[in-house]
Amino acid sequence: MSEEIQKVLKNAGLDVLSCMQCGICTGSCPSGRHTGLNTRKILRDARKNRATVLSEDALWLxxxxxxxxxRCPRGIPITDTLLELRRIAVKEGFMLPEHRWVSKMVMECGHSVPLDEETKKKREELGLDPIPETVQKDPEALKKLKKLLKTCKFDELVAEK
Ligand code: SF4
Ligand code: SF4
Incomplete structure (x- = not known):
């Protein structure tokens, strides 16, 4: 698994080996101020081939x-690296329940946050169409989206393993 992490990162041109552990990424992170996300540590673990990086909840924060x-002085594509690590993590069955829920919503209604009655009412009060011009308003488009997600096996990917 650790080899796969390195291989995938290398293939994607994500060179975490040049990281000098200065911590600017962690200091710049708005999420890390309130959560356990430590960007510098995740990169260090990835660099050291620690497969445990894939099962860390922080990866999803x-x-x-x-x-x-x-801001990275070494020009490392940090966010892209985190996304790449998440991609491997999902394939290995690691994903936070909240993200599984969001994926389920996208598969069901085409939105990560479905439109509720309260929001529809507020939109009407503002003189807006209660349902915006998205897949939620177009059953045919929603059908196509569902087919697309099924075709690329998104449902299998995000299913509980
Ligand atoms: S800012 Fe860049 S060089 Fe510094 S620790 Fe983060 S990834 Fe490494
Ligand atoms: S992209 Fe992610 S890790 Fe980087 S600063 Fe923003 S929240 Fe933090």
């Missing part, structure tokens, strides 16, 4: 704001 990536 990144909001993909790209602050760390923008």
């Amino acid at each position: 990144c909001t993909t704001c790209y602050s760390c990536q923008e």
Whole structure:
């Protein structure tokens, strides 16, 4: 597994080996200020071939704001690296329940956060169409989206293993 981490990162051009552990990424991370996410540590673990990096809940606490990536003095594509690690983690069956739920919502209604009655009412009060022009309003488009997700086996990927 650890070899796979290195191989995938290398193939994607994600060179975590140049990280000098300065900690600027961690210091720039808005999520890390409130959670256990330590970006520098995740990169160090990936660099050291620690497969445990895949099962860490912290891997899922990144909001993909790209602050760390923008500031890294070594130009390491940090956020892309985290996303790549997540991709491997999902294949190995690691994913937070909240993310599984969001995936389920996308498969069911095409949105990570479905439109509820309260929001529809608020939109109406603002003079807006209660349902915006998205797949939720277009059953045919939703059907196509569901077919697409099924075809690429997204449902199997995010299913509890
Ligand atoms: S900012 Fe860049 S070089 Fe510094 S610890 Fe983070 S990834 Fe490594
Ligand atoms: S992209 Fe993720 S890890 Fe980087 S600063 Fe934003 S939340 Fe933190």
